[in-house]
Amino acid sequence: MKNTAGLILLFSLMACTHTADFASNVIEKMPEETVETEISEKEAPDPAEEAGGLILSFDDFSFSWLEMIPLLEKYGVHATFYISVAKLEDDNLSVLKELQYSGHEIGWHTSTHPNMRKIPVSMRSEAIDREIRDPLLELKKSLHRDIVAFAYPYGLSDKDWESRLLDVFTSTRGFCRTPRYYSPDELNERQHFVAASLDNLYYRPDSGEEWMPFPLFCDRVLNEIEQSGRYVVLASHGMNDNAWGITRNNVEILLAKAQKEGISVLSLEEAFFRESHIAEEK
């Protein structure tokens, strides 16, 4: 009887994924030791080999973020999603809840996406309430979770904003075209990070000197991480063919290459957590 149940389980796992309910019914009825022999244990990664990584982030808001959940899950990785919405609607909120439920980090990116540098210093106390403190409070209540990561609209910041924002967040993120790398120590000490763009705009043959074939860009970044054990922050907006998005194909290229090279892909929160843990153990 045991063997028959084992065969049914094996067959259902091999033959189809759409009968997952059926398979789980069988698993529930199976004696435990049989289940354990059918499912091979994943080898635990060696912590010594886990140095540096790729911190993935997405800005603004896009319903394509929902489609990214299964894709990121396929590679077992998480990202940070910095949201900018004028008003929190139920449909935005449900996307954020799905992301959060799947283990992704939610960060804030202002209400109206202003060029913050252009806001006069005399108006910044009011601006920080309107763009940041008030909507953030509402979002935290809705998500039942603290939000500690901030990304500047257009990546534009200055020293005055930086000191104001670090009263509210534990980190801020800017934006540029070329990757910058951060050592584990820098990740522990720094509060401002600059992300390199993953947007399609920069990977099109018609965008002049900025253009580099995407797979080559990935190889260079991953190679640098592997050689130096540092972190890089990358950012896009959504998963689409627009200038300000990354195609599904490119997301797959990046994640598959990282997986093949054994390079971690993380949310900012995960990277901080990992490095603070390693620092404590030293």
Ligand SMILES: [Zn+2]
């Ligand atoms: Zn933005």
